[in-house]
Amino acid sequence: MPDIPDWLQWPAFAASLLGEWWVGSRSAGRRNVGFWILMLSNVLWALWGWSSGAWALVTLQACLAVTNVRGSLKAER
Numbered sequence: 374m375p376d377i378p379d380w381l382q383w384p385a386f387a388a389s390l391l392g393e394w395w396v397g398s399r400s401a402g403r404r405n406v407g408f409w410i411l412m413l414s415n416v417l418w419a420l421w422g423w424s425s426g427a428w429a430l431v432t433l434q435a436c437l438a439v440t441n442v443r444g445s446l447k448a449e450r
Contacts, residue, residue: 377424381417388414396444408445412438 388410395407415434422430 377421379421381421385414385417385421388417404448405445408441411441415441 392407392410392412392414395403395410398404398407415438419431419434422428422434
């Protein structure tokens with residue numbers, strides 16, 4: 374995989390915080406946006422982790438994506 378620059382951590386960090394903030398909203402629309410931002414942050418972190426050989430981080434992001442989907446499905450009930 375090509376080298377992913379270290380600065381990719383910053384958009385991943387920002388997306389994680391913003392997504393978590395919006396997931397905690399009372400508005401269903403904002404929670405949905407927050408979910409997708411969190412999924413984007415999972416991808417960004419996994420890309421950076423893959424390029425850095427941080428396999429635990431890649432695995433964590435995959436697990437977090439699964440828990441995000443689970444939480445979203447439970448919130449729809």
